[in-house]
Amino acid sequence: MPPSQSKNGNTQVVIIGAGVGGLSAGIALKRQLGLHAFKILEQAEDIGGTWHDNTYPGCASDIDTHWYSLSTDLNPHWASTHVSQPELKEYWKQLASKYSLYDQLVLNRQVTSVDWDNQQQLYKITSQDSKSKKIFNDAAQIVICATGILYVPFVPPELESIKKFRGSAFHSARWDNTIDLHNKRVAVVGNGCSATQLVPIIAKDPTTQVVNFCRTPHWYLRSRWGAFPESVKWVFAHVPLAMPFGCRRFVIDSGYLSALHQSNLDLNYDGIAEFTEGGIISKKGKGELNAVVECTECVAPQARNPALSPYRPLTLADTQDKFPLKVRGSEGITVQEYYDRKGGPEAYLGVTLPGFPNFFMIAGPNSATGHASVIFTEEVQINYIMQFVKPIVKQLASSFEITTRANDEFNSAIQKKLSKSIWSNCLSWYRFGHTGKIITQWPGTMTEYWWNMRTPIWSHYKAFGHDEIRMWSQAFTPTS
Numbered sequence: 001m002p003p004s005q006s007k008n009g010n011t012q013v014v015i016i017g018a019g020v021g022g023l024s025a026g027i028a029l030k031r032q033l034g035l036h037a038f039k040i041l042e043q044a045e046d047i048g049g050t051w052h053d054n055t056y057p058g059c060a061s062d063i064d065t066h067w068y069s070l071s072t073d074l075n076p077h078w079a080s081t082h083v084s085q086p087e088l089k090e091y092w093k094q095l096a097s098k099y100s101l102y103d104q105l106v107l108n109r110q111v112t113s114v115d116w117d118n119q120q121q122l123y124k125i126t127s128q129d130s131k132s133k134k135i136f137n138d139a140a141q142i143v144i145c146a147t148g149i150l151y152v153p154f155v156p157p158e159l160e161s162i163k164k165f166r167g168s169a170f171h172s173a174r175w176d177n178t179i180d181l182h183n184k185r186v187a188v189v190g191n192g193c194s195a196t197q198l199v200p201i202i203a204k205d206p207t208t209q210v211v212n213f214c215r216t217p218h219w220y221l222r223s224r225w226g227a228f229p230e231s232v233k234w235v236f237a238h239v240p241l242a243m244p245f246g247c248r249r250f251v252i253d254s255g256y257l258s259a260l261h262q263s264n265l266d267l268n269y270d271g272i273a274e275f276t277e278g279g280i281i282s283k284k285g286k287g288e289l290n291a292v293v294e295c296t297e298c299v300a301p302q303a304r305n306p307a308l309s310p311y312r313p314l315t316l317a318d319t320q321d322k323f324p325l326k327v328r329g330s331e332g333i334t335v336q337e338y339y340d341r342k343g344g345p346e347a348y349l350g351v352t353l354p355g356f357p358n359f360f361m362i363a364g365p366n367s368a369t370g371h372a373s374v375i376f377t378e379e380v381q382i383n384y385i386m387q388f389v390k391p392i393v394k395q396l397a398s399s400f401e402i403t404t405r406a407n408d409e410f411n412s413a414i415q416k417k418l419s420k421s422i423w424s425n426c427l428s429w430y431r432f433g434h435t436g437k438i439i440t441q442w443p444g445t446m447t448e449y450w451w452n453m454r455t456p457i458w459s460h461y462k463a464f465g466h467d468e469i470r471m472w473s474q475a476f477t478p479t480s
């Protein structure tokens, strides 16, 4: 019997995605519940999500290393203040081995639909092997959706003329490792987190002429950035330490500002008019180029095949406002249809949705911060989710579902708070359609988020299944 099945041959939980979130959920199932009857379905050929896809020079965490590890598996030996992509990927691969997650992991497997069966109280999950295109069907009582929010490179429609360019052009999240930028003229489009990390690295070669095209200014935070001396690593290993600022995510300066003084690096705010076969026409002039690196954003367009060219003109409606998967709940509607009814994405504490029993999201709506560790947020969410998984796998209940009333009250409360935040004055992807309600951000501190997530308010949930738990839950569940 495969390790991903229980004694009666069932898979109890399906986790979608093997990035940081999906892997952490798998670890929690094993560590906290001793559960092995689960599968992790990942569309890519390897684990790591963000940290598998992003391999550009200088790619590293934005926040301090020691904030960006799993609390159960702290690593005192991190080499530097901002952990590099290869180190991060290796960390997660080692954790996957340590917790034998490869027993549950299915790579090259894209989940295409998830449908709740009210009668059987389980989800039917359809997936496709990305190589053979073979279709697979799974069933599980619980689905944990860890598909991330930003994984498809997005090139805005106004840059579509990039198709004409005959040199090398690629998105930073799909770095072309075969390219040699020595003696080349390179345009870097964008000045956000990824551009800030890679520009100083590629500009180190004085023969590489870099033009950095910028549209909007950012706030840059100076940061202590460098290798940890052995003595500091010793302290992390042996001395227990308590690990105790915008419209957009702050950009941590990894050497970008000082690199701007170099003679081979120019900043350009002229605006890109169009790309040509051999270069670029800005709104004030033109220039020849050998390569273009698009440090534009990444999005999670709905049911979009990441293998497709990113150069299709996308509308704002294609972006992260859409739910990336076809998930149908107990009332026959999909998550996307639910979002449409609500005027944009929303969920209860970023994790559960009314009408979708036993469907748990990691990094769902309004649970991001823009300044703290996603790993912290995701761990807090996973610990919350485990409290539902436990009674289900123990057959004390067959399903839990957030009530419409609790969800609506929660969302009107957070939207009221968010309406007073800086984000409500900005045009950004934090908002529905870039100008509507704020759909990504949590309005409070991380401590407040953790506090709210310590234990579920069970009266906010409907429980189905075992009589005892039904009686217990009805006693606590509001009547409307």
Ligand SMILES: Cc1cc2nc3c(=O)[nH]c(=O)nc-3n(C[C@H](O)[C@H](O)[C@H](O)COP(=O)(O)OP(=O)(O)OC[C@H]3O[C@@H](n4cnc5c(N)ncnc54)[C@H](O)[C@@H]3O)c2cc1C
Binding pocket: 016, 017, 018, 019, 020, 021, 022, 041, 042, 043, 044, 047, 048, 049, 050, 051, 054, 059, 060, 061, 062, 063, 064, 068, 109, 110, 111, 112, 146, 147, 148, 149, 150, 151, 193, 194, 324, 325, 362, 363, 372, 373, 374, 375
């Ligand atoms: C350069 C860079 C630096 C960053 N630095 C920080 C930082 O310092 N601090 C911080 O908190 N965050 C940082 N982030 C954000 C980072 O993305 C998150 O911290 C975290 O890695 C997100 O993990 P995730 O598992 O939620 O999502 P992802 O990493 O996006 O993983 C989602 C996984 O789900 C898979 N998937 C999606 N759809 C399907 C499907 N239908 N079927 C099967 N599989 C599917 C994807 O292939 C992917 O592997 C950074 C991001 C980048 C790009």
